[in-house]
Amino acid sequence: MVQPFGARSSIKKRSVVIGGRKTSVSLENDFWEEVRNIAQSKDQSVVDFVADVIKGYEGHNVSSALRLSVLEHYRRKTEN
Structure with a gap:
């Protein structure tokens, strides 16, 4: 069964190291x-x-930027 959009999508903060610099990113699951x-x-x-x-x-x-990138990725897929 597919859950409604956002049903399990609380925002979680994660840290990533990019180019030796640690940055935190908050995104929905x-x-x-x-x-x-x-x-x-x-x-x-x-x-x-x-x-x-x-x-x-x-x-x-x-x-x-990550949200926009995900959106762009799936928009491109639906255009093909």
Whole structure:
């Protein structure tokens, strides 16, 4: 059974080390799951994926950049 969107998606803060610098990222559990899935589909670690996202979304905070990246990923998939 599929849970309604957000039913299990409380925000959780995690720390990641990017380029030797520790940063904390607050994302809903659903977004973290998709970040892991996307990273795995690209044969990347989560840290490498996050580092790539940060490069592409300069000027955004890391949490927002990851949300936008997940959204963009699935928009592209639905366009094909």
